[in-house]
Amino acid sequence: MANGTDYYAVIGVSSSATADEIKKQYRRLAKQYHPDTNQNDPKAADRFKEISEAYNVLGDAEKRKQYDDMRRLGAFGGFAGGARASRPGAGGARGPGQAGAGSFTDFDVGGIGGLGDLFSSMFGAGATPGARGGARRGAPEKGQTVEQTIVVPFRIAATGGKVPVELEVNEECVMCRGSGAAPGAQIRPCGECSGRGVISFGQGSFAVNRPCPVCVGRGSVPSERCGACRGTGEARARRTVSIAVPAGAESGTKVRLRGQGGKGAAGGQAGDLVITFEVQSDRFYKREGLDLIAIVPINVAQATLGSRISVKTLDAKKVAIRIPPGTSAGRRFKVTGQGIEKDGKRGDLLVEVTITVPESLSEAQEKAMREFADASGLKY
Structure with missing residues (x-):
């Protein structure tokens, strides 16, 4: 997993754990987070998927050995080695908006073979983080899914109707329109990643890509950050949505409203709004x-x-x-x-x-x- 997540941490064991210890811990977690026993917790399915992905590697002796080799080289959660030489082309000085960012080290990984082949064998075809064309800077991203519980009067729940609900979601910053730049600021390619939005290291035609820490994957940096969103391109916003309550709704009933969640990034579709009803008691x-x-x-x-x-x-x-x-x-x-x-x-x-x-x-x-x-x- 080249996004910084440690499979050993996901499973909850040390890197020196035996195969039996890993299997035992995996079974315990899989039972705890299985979607069939957590139908009211949408996050459980994501956790179960994460656990299964980790065990797919750590539960296989050959994949685990390859993973451990990569882990020692720093492909997961940081770069190996003590010295930090400057990347070619990164330059020592940084323009506005880049202050405080560290440089990264390119190094020879030795004789363990192409990193792209390693990731492909470990995570499956199409999952190679370093494959060329695998990272798409500025690709549309779906907005956040917003979950909220609302209280519904008994009679509206029984007969059906509408109730207003106020939500707080991430919206595109109105000042910079999501660019993260202050009005009038110049947008220039990121010097750290040369405008790619990712930092690569590896050998030959294969590389491991990680989001650039300077431009946060955008590929560009402003000469001055937006004061309203501090350069994030997002702002918290409150809006009121009218929710249709189906007749016969009970406490725990859920409805999903497509496109009513957080605003998507880079032209991506908006996220969903998941509402859970809590029905009030009636005096009669x-x-x-x-x-x-x-x-x-x-x-x-x-x-x-x-x-x-x-x-x-x-x-x-x-x-x-x-x-x-x-x-x-x-x-x-x-x-x-x-x-x-x-x-x-x-x-x-x-x-x-x-x-x-x-x-x-x-x-x-x-x-x-x-x-x-x-x-x-x-x-x-």
């Missing part, structure tokens, strides 16, 4: 699958003698429900087809009654209650 309704549960209080007389009550449905219509005499607390009455609709199916509204007892009675009410108790043979 509860949910069981597609059914709605409405808790309705009735008094002792209604429960004993029977009554008729009206209940509002989710769409604010009123339905009448007959409470038969002798109804006990917790009994449910079904209103068919007045629940949540999702994927062509619709649940019911279940009205559950609770019986309330008055804290105080009028004289007439107390007299009537005592007469009822006497007739029932109750002692009080």
Whole structure:
């Protein structure tokens, strides 16, 4: 991996670890980060891929030996050797915007063969970092994927609707339009990488390419950096997006909005916006699958003698429900087809009654209650 990542660090073992130790650690990590057991964590898939790539090399004795040879030469995470000679053509002096950058050393890697062949055998065809034409300066890059959790009112989640959400994303700097240069500044080819955007080292027709640390892969540097973004070409921005909530959404439901994430670089497409819903509780309704549960209080007389009550449905219509005499607390009455609709199916509204007892009675009410108790043979 020529981007600076150490495979031993990825697996979490030392470079002197045995094959069995590497295998054991890999299996533990693969189980921990497998996408099937981390469906709510999109970063787990990237971690699993990284772990698998590392084990593909370290788990093979021949590939590991080749990798260790390259690692000793400094192809991963830095250059080997103590002395730092100047690159031919790099020059000792640096123009504006290049101050503080160190020079790099070209050296003969000895008799281990072409580095391009090594990387090709280790990482597969098409993955050779040093193959000519492999690095494309200024190539379009897709913008960042933005993930956010939003709170959705219960009734909007049940019936569907829209909610606004404020996002903070990386946008192209409006002052320099992504160039990283101050207004009026001159843009000149980077002297460190000769405008290529990458630094190469190796032997013969093969080389290992790494992003140039001076121009950060752009291939050019400004005579004066943009003061708004400090030369990065990006700025944090806040914007409000209206999110459509599908009917029947539950907590944990995710939606992906293509092109609503961070702005792409060098003309690349915008990233995606991944929204996770967290549904608020409702003061009147509860949910069981597609059914709605409405808790309705009735008094002792209604429960004993029977009554008729009206209940509002989710769409604010009123339905009448007959409470038969002798109804006990917790009994449910079904209103068919007045629940949540999702994927062509619709649940019911279940009205559950609770019986309330008055804290105080009028004289007439107390007299009537005592007469009822006497007739029932109750002692009080």
